[in-house]
Amino acid sequence: xxxxxxxxxxxxxxxxxxxVGCSSSDNxxxxxxxxxxxxxxxxxxxxxxxxxxxxxxxDQYSLTAESRAVLLAHADKLKGxxxxxxxxxxxDERGSREYNLALGEKRANAVRDFLVTQGVNGSxxxxxxxxxxxxAATGHDEASWAQxxxxxxxx
Amino acid sequence: xxxxxxxxxxxxxxxxxxxxxxxxxxxxxxxxxxxxVPFSWAGGRLSEDLGKIVGNDLEFSGxxxxxxxxxxxSFPRSEAEVHYRDWKALGSExxxxxxxxxxxDRYYASYELFDVVQQKRVFAKLTxxxxxxxxxxxxxxxxxxxxxxxxxxxxxxxxxxIYVEAFQKPQKYRxxxxxxxxxxxxxxxxxxxxxLSPVWSPNGxxxxxxxxxxxxxxxxYIQDIATGRRQQMTNFRGLNGAPAWSPDGxxxxxxxxxxxxxxxxxxxxxxxQLTRITNHFAIDHEPTWxxxxxxxFFTSDRGGKPQIYEVNVxxxxxxxxxxxxxxxxRPRVSPDGKSLVMLNKRPGTTHHIAAQDIKSGNLRILxxxxxDESPTIAPNxxxxxxxxxxxxKGVLAAVSLDARVKIIQPxxxxxxxxxxxxxxxx
Numbered sequence: 001x002x003x004x005x006x007x008x009x010x011x012x013x014x015x016x017x018x019x020v021g022c023s024s025s026d027n028x029x030x031x032x033x034x035x036x037x038x039x040x041x042x043x044x045x046x047x048x049x050x051x052x053x054x055x056x057x058x059d060q061y062s063l064t065a066e067s068r069a070v071l072l073a074h075a076d077k078l079k080g081x082x083x084x085x086x087x088x089x090x091x092d093e094r095g096s097r098e099y100n101l102a103l104g105e106k107r108a109n110a111v112r113d114f115l116v117t118q119g120v121n122g123s124x125x126x127x128x129x130x131x132x133x134x135x136a137a138t139g140h141d142e143a144s145w146a147q148x149x150x151x152x153x154x155x
Numbered sequence: 156x157x158x159x160x161x162x163x164x165x166x167x168x169x170x171x172x173x174x175x176x177x178x179x180x181x182x183x184x185x186x187x188x189x190x191x192v193p194f195s196w197a198g199g200r201l202s203e204d205l206g207k208i209v210g211n212d213l214e215f216s217g218x219x220x221x222x223x224x225x226x227x228x229s230f231p232r233s234e235a236e237v238h239y240r241d242w243k244a245l246g247s248e249x250x251x252x253x254x255x256x257x258x259x260d261r262y263y264a265s266y267e268l269f270d271v272v273q274q275k276r277v278f279a280k281l282t283x284x285x286x287x288x289x290x291x292x293x294x295x296x297x298x299x300x301x302x303x304x305x306x307x308x309x310x311x312x313x314x315x316x317i318y319v320e321a322f323q324k325p326q327k328y329r330x331x332x333x334x335x336x337x338x339x340x341x342x343x344x345x346x347x348x349x350x351l352s353p354v355w356s357p358n359g360x361x362x363x364x365x366x367x368x369x370x371x372x373x374x375x376y377i378q379d380i381a382t383g384r385r386q387q388m389t390n391f392r393g394l395n396g397a398p399a400w401s402p403d404g405x406x407x408x409x410x411x412x413x414x415x416x417x418x419x420x421x422x423x424x425x426x427x428q429l430t431r432i433t434n435h436f437a438i439d440h441e442p443t444w445x446x447x448x449x450x451x452f453f454t455s456d457r458g459g460k461p462q463i464y465e466v467n468v469x470x471x472x473x474x475x476x477x478x479x480x481x482x483x484x485r486p487r488v489s490p491d492g493k494s495l496v497m498l499n500k501r502p503g504t505t506h507h508i509a510a511q512d513i514k515s516g517n518l519r520i521l522x523x524x525x526x527d528e529s530p531t532i533a534p535n536x537x538x539x540x541x542x543x544x545x546x547x548k549g550v551l552a553a554v555s556l557d558a559r560v561k562i563i564q565p566x567x568x569x570x571x572x573x574x575x576x577x578x579x580x581x
Contacts, residue, residue: 059461093526094506094526095482095498095528096441096498097351097485097528097529097572097573098351098352098365098396098397098410098440098441098485099454099461099485101373101396102396102417102438105394105412105417106417106438109415127393128371130349130367133349133351133367134349140526140544
């Protein structure tokens with residue numbers, strides 16, 4: 001278990017150093033996803049926990065560079081492992097409630113597809129969407145909304 | 156898989172539920188003034204004040220102003236006691252008088268309407284009867300009759316409302332049924348998991364909705380309102396959402412992502428046979444039927460942003476319908492089939508309720524509140540209700556289709572959302 005965690009940290013560090021090099025050009029102005037701690041801190045140590053949440057832009061279900069980096073680390077852990085993974089998609093409260101369920105599912109599907117392309121066994125990945133029903137932050141402002149447009153990787 | 160569940164919850168009597176209390180914030184510029192004289196009653200205490208309910212109903216339309224009883228100069232009980240000058244002095248255009256009598260356990264409410272300006276009786280004495288528990292129904296019936304006589308539009312005061320109430324700590328959701336004025340709330344279902352998208356069957360006897368109660372995953376249910384008996388209609392992998400009854404009540408349109416992506420399907424309610432309607436890698440969601448049932452309007456982001464599309468059910472031909480705004484979703488068709496009401500956002504603004512003339516494509520923003528969603532149209536097509544936020548709470552609001560009348564519920568306990576306006580009964 002300990003070696004696995006170490007390995008995970010190292011993988012993340014490698015990913016991060018790669019990411020830091022290219023993330024500045026990927027900045028999209030106002031629609032910023034919240035920082036996940038690990039994903040944007042350049043000085044990643046071996047003990048940095050791997051975030052199990054990836055964030056999305058408003059009304060979007062494409063993965064950001066930050067999200068791909070986090071998911072690469074997860075893929076590395078999950079490859080070859082027979083762990084059941086639940087991908088829970090969420091949306092912010094704006095717009096239609098049902099449409100937000102679809103948005104959450106599309107986001108979770110994007111995460112699943114990415115993990116599968118990275119070698120994770122698709123049959124171990126379960127996708128669920130809660131739309132705007134289970135917000136992580138309950139405020140009604142952009143800071144809260146940014147935290148709610150997310151997929152939680154649970155295993 | 157057929158599943159019949161009998162819910163005892165709805166039979167639990169005596170639980171007092173918070174009642175919606177919608178207030179008109181903006182009426183028409185020159186509302187019609189009507190005096191509703193307190194109904195005469197020879198008995199002891201009566202549980203409901205019929206005259207007051209009728210006055211409140213008419214004011215709820217935003218088109219009437221009811222004259223307060225304490226300003227009245229006389230309290231006529233029959234045509235012989237009506238002195239038009241008393242009502243002209245108050246600026247009243249109409250006068251409604253009524254009386255209640257009782258025979259055994261039945262109550263009889265008789266009422267007459269007078270035109271003060273023309274100094275004549277509008278309709279001869281009419282009588283409606285019922286039990287004590289039906290006194291509010293009798294008042295709403297009188298409101299409907301008065302409203303239709305004066306405006307020429309069928310009244311909606313006897314219609315009902317279904318909505319969802321959400322609670323935190325502990326998290327729970329309730330499916331509620333009430334009179335359209337918010338009175339007499341009754342719980343149809345309580346669950347710890349998300350509950351959304353209630354829709355009335357066209358005959359007003361059943362409700363379809365989405366509940367996450369099994370394994371915290373969405374499934375579509377149909378519930379008989381009177382008995383509480385219900386059936387789980389879908390149990391597919393992924394999204395099971397947005398049920399919509401066909402006008403003949405025999406089919407349910409819905410969105411399913413069982414094949415990997417949200418698509419529109421139509422299910423035969425009896426046989427449960429599924430027909431796939433759309434096939435696109437984008438989101439296709441939130442179906443609703445055209446007034447004649449020949450086509451289905453739905454939300455799709457196939458053009459990059461959510462917009463409304465229409466698919467003809469026979470030819471399967473599809474066409475984009477909305478072009479105004481960068482977000483159009485959750486369509487509803489007006490009863491006359493001419494207007495589309497939906498959630499609209501223009502670049503740089505927040506989400507509002509908008510109405511679009513289907514033929515011309517002209518779109519009008521109807522609401523001025525924030526975070527608006529879930530519009531539902533009254534069966535007479537004159538007004539629509541929707542969910543919005545006020546004071547940190549989810550509340551219901553209403554607006555007339557000409558945007559002249561605006562109504563909102565003051566924020567209270569719980570979060571109220573997902574209103575569904577019933578059809579006319581019988």
